[in-house]
Amino acid sequence: MNTVTMPLRIRSLATSAARRLLPSEPLSHEAHRAIYGDLSYLDGRQIVVAAELSGLCGQGGAAFPAHRKMTAVREAARRSGRRAVVVANGSEGEPASAKDKALLWHAPHLVLDGMALAAAAVGADRAFLAVESGHGLGRYLTAMSRQRPAPAVPVTIIEVPQRFLSGQESALVSFLDGGPALPRYQARPVFERGVGGGPTLVQNVETLAHLALIARHGPGWYRSGAATSLFTVREADSAPTVVEAMPGTPLGVLTGAGAATGQALLVGGYHGTWLPLTATALEAASPATLGVPLGAGLLAVLPHDRCGLVETASVLRYLALESAGQCGPCLNGLPRMAAAFNELAHPTPRSDLRRLRDDLSRWAGLITGRGACRHPDGSARLARSALIAFAAEVDDHARGRCRAPGRPPMLPTGPASPAAPIEQGV
Numbered sequence: 001m002n003t004v005t006m007p008l009r010i011r012s013l014a015t016s017a018a019r020r021l022l023p024s025e026p027l028s029h030e031a032h033r034a035i036y037g038d039l040s041y042l043d044g045r046q047i048v049v050a051a052e053l054s055g056l057c058g059q060g061g062a063a064f065p066a067h068r069k070m071t072a073v074r075e076a077a078r079r080s081g082r083r084a085v086v087v088a089n090g091s092e093g094e095p096a097s098a099k100d101k102a103l104l105w106h107a108p109h110l111v112l113d114g115m116a117l118a119a120a121a122v123g124a125d126r127a128f129l130a131v132e133s134g135h136g137l138g139r140y141l142t143a144m145s146r147q148r149p150a151p152a153v154p155v156t157i158i159e160v161p162q163r164f165l166s167g168q169e170s171a172l173v174s175f176l177d178g179g180p181a182l183p184r185y186q187a188r189p190v191f192e193r194g195v196g197g198g199p200t201l202v203q204n205v206e207t208l209a210h211l212a213l214i215a216r217h218g219p220g221w222y223r224s225g226a227a228t229s230l231f232t233v234r235e236a237d238s239a240p241t242v243v244e245a246m247p248g249t250p251l252g253v254l255t256g257a258g259a260a261t262g263q264a265l266l267v268g269g270y271h272g273t274w275l276p277l278t279a280t281a282l283e284a285a286s287p288a289t290l291g292v293p294l295g296a297g298l299l300a301v302l303p304h305d306r307c308g309l310v311e312t313a314s315v316l317r318y319l320a321l322e323s324a325g326q327c328g329p330c331l332n333g334l335p336r337m338a339a340a341f342n343e344l345a346h347p348t349p350r351s352d353l354r355r356l357r358d359d360l361s362r363w364a365g366l367i368t369g370r371g372a373c374r375h376p377d378g379s380a381r382l383a384r385s386a387l388i389a390f391a392a393e394v395d396d397h398a399r400g401r402c403r404a405p406g407r408p409p410m411l412p413t414g415p416a417s418p419a420a421p422i423e424q425g426v
């Protein structure tokens with residue numbers, strides 16, 4: 001028996017079992033084949049073309065077109081004469097997010113199928129599946145991978161530390177090369193020079209699972225809007241629910257009944273955007289029509305009895321502590337912003353409110369685009385959106401008033417998402 005700690009709350013709004021990303025039960029390889037059917041192998045170029053025709057984009061945060069990444073790695077491998085490497089990214093450093101862990105737990109073979117396709121697409125001779133440590137996923141997935149016939153490209157499953165930036169591309173490469181799981185300055189991009197110096201494709205696990213469905217049902221099926229996406233929905237202090245939804249699903253349906261009593265929504269994750277939550281938005285908007293990056297697919301509902309400034313101050317402090325601290329924006333800018341937001345979060349009569357606001361806006365502008373990775377940009381986005389979404393609370397705090405005095409932050413800033421341990425034989 002192997003102890004696996006996983007979020008158990010799954011809600012699927014998809015209709016056909018054969019086209020779901022999240023089956024209701026974790027599937028063995030035999031059950032996976034019975035439900036999804038065998039994978040018809042295409043050649044590398046056909047896979048890239050299928051990805052392009054489908055419009056598949058990365059589901060890990062950056063939403064970069066999958067076929068362009070594959071093409072870049074293929075070309076780099078051809079130019080350098082080196083074999084490519086594939087890294088499936090299931091490391092999900094966001095403490096509030098759980099959708100990639102749920103996918104790996106429920107549909108490991110869909111991800112492994114996608115890895116085989118990606119390896120063929122870029123001509124890789126090695127593949128790694130990177131998962132977050134501390135959940136038993138490494139052992140579970142190793143056992144699952146042994147159920148499969150010997151793959152054309154060997155897959156190694158690795159556990160990466162539970163840190164916010166562990167899943168950043170250069171951090172993964174650093175860790176696989178024996179270094180710390182932190183972003184590093186790279187003179188050449190990972191697609192040219194990644195693991196062991198070889199051209200490396202880093203692709204999110206949900207993207208790879210989509211690729212496995214596209215290989216079965218065709219790019220037209222994906223493009224038609226029949227494919228689902230995964231979201232992590234959080235409300236107050238409860239454990240997260242991972243929701244599988246069709247495009248266009250209204251926010252109110254996606255987030256559930258609790259959202260009706262929410263005041264704001266954090267969209268995308270800790271590098272995301274706070275938006276006011278209105279009845280109109282819940283009924284008429286879907287994630288895609290919100291007009292903000294969906295990032296890692298987090299939708300966190302802030303109830304009326306919580307303070308958005310306290311939440312933001314807590315997350316900014318966490319983001320400042322999680323940086324690699326090697327570039328100016330992270331070394332100087334993020335700690336200053338976190339400290340200033342901490343002041344805003346404390347309701348106390350003050351006369352320097354305008355200065356604090358101006359400083360925060362100025363620092364957010366100064367750090368954006370100045371780091372070796374996008375960590376400062378995402379942190380600045382969060383801070384800016386909070387100043388807008390919680391402008392009334394900022395004024396209230398400066399008068400010494402708060403709508404949720406003394407309530408601790410609900411958004412987790414520890415390593416792991418709240419989850420229930422379960423025993424599972426593998």
Ligand code: SF4
Binds near residue numbers: 323327329
């Ligand atoms: S911007 Fe920050 S997190 Fe990114 S590499 Fe530089 S110090 Fe590290």
